[in-house]
Amino acid sequence: MRSQSNVRRIKAGVSVEELTEGIARRGLLQSLSVRPILAGDGSETAKFEIPVGGRRFQALSLLAKQKRLAKTTHIPCIVRDAKSKILAEDDSLAENTQRATLHPLDQFRAFLALREKGQDNEEITAAFS
Numbered sequence: 001m002r003s004q005s006n007v008r009r010i011k012a013g014v015s016v017e018e019l020t021e022g023i024a025r026r027g028l029l030q031s032l033s034v035r036p037i038l039a040g041d042g043s044e045t046a047k048f049e050i051p052v053g054g055r056r057f058q059a060l061s062l063l064a065k066q067k068r069l070a071k072t073t074h075i076p077c078i079v080r081d082a083k084s085k086i087l088a089e090d091d092s093l094a095e096n097t098q099r100a101t102l103h104p105l106d107q108f109r110a111f112l113a114l115r116e117k118g119q120d121n122e123e124i125t126a127a128f129s
Contacts, residue, residue: 008054008096018129020059024068025127031076032056033091038082048079051088052095 014022032053036044050057063069080091102110114124 008092014129016055016058016062019055020062022127023056023059024063028056028060028075030056031078033078033080033095035080035084035088036082044082048077049088051092052078 030053032050034048034050034053037047037049039045060069060073060075064071064073080086080088111124111128115121
C-alpha cells in the first residue's frame with residue numbers, strides 16, 4: 001500500500017499514465033522501497049507500505065488492472081528495516097530531491113542518438129512525450 005510517509009503530494013512532471021506506458025514499454029527501471037507495517041505491539045504484520053516509489057506502484061497496479069502485467073509478477077523492492085532510525089519520510093524526501101534533472105543538451109543528444117540508431121520521430125515522441 002502507498003505510504004502516508006511519501007512526501008510527494010502534488011502531481012508534477014510525468015503523469016502516472018505516461019509512467020505506466022514507459023514501464024509497459026521498457027519494464028521497471030527502478031525498484032520500490034518498502035517498509036513492514038507494524039502492529040500495535042511493534043510486531044511485523046506481513047504487510048508493507050511504500051514510502052519510495054508510490055507512483056511506480058500506481059503504474060504497476062494500473063498495468064495489472066489492464067491485464068498487461070500478471071498480478072504474480074515479481075517486483076524488485078528494497079526492504080527497509082521497520083525500526084530503522086532513518087525515517088520513511090527521510091527516504092522519500094531524499095529520493096525526490098537528490099536526483100539531477102537531465103541537462104537539455106544531454107537530452108537532445110540522447111534523442112539524436114535514438115534517431116541515428118533507427119527510431120523515428122513518432123517512436124521517440126510516443127516514448128518521451
